[in-house]
Amino acid sequence: xxxxxxxxxxxxxxxxxxxxxxxxxxxxxxxxxxxxxxxxxxxxxxxxxxxxxxxxxxxxxxxxxxxxxxxxxxxxxxxxxxxxxxxxxxxxxxxxxxxxxxxxx
Numbered sequence: 001x002x003x004x005x006x007x008x009x010x011x012x013x014x015x016x017x018x019x020x021x022x023x024x025x026x027x028x029x030x031x032x033x034x035x036x037x038x039x040x041x042x043x044x045x046x047x048x049x050x051x052x053x054x055x056x057x058x059x060x061x062x063x064x065x066x067x068x069x070x071x072x073x074x075x076x077x078x079x080x081x082x083x084x085x086x087x088x089x090x091x092x093x094x095x096x097x098x099x100x101x102x103x104x105x
Contacts, residue, residue, distance in 0.1 A: 010061020040070035045094040
């Protein structure tokens, strides 16, 4: 039961973080930063990778919220954006990291 509670609150926390990001942060400042090429699904893959090391369902809830928000965007997975290639490379590196940690776990 505690796993479901952690999953649920992780999901709610992820939804809250997504709304906070859109409402209060200046997107123009992010466009000039290193975070420009990072998409929600990158963070989702990273959180699932951390979950393999530190088993906590809260992380999975956050990852599901981030991945779901990515799918609901106008241009998911940076498809059609100027940084599509860079974003894809980052995504592939995170997938490689996930597979590496999964193999070691």
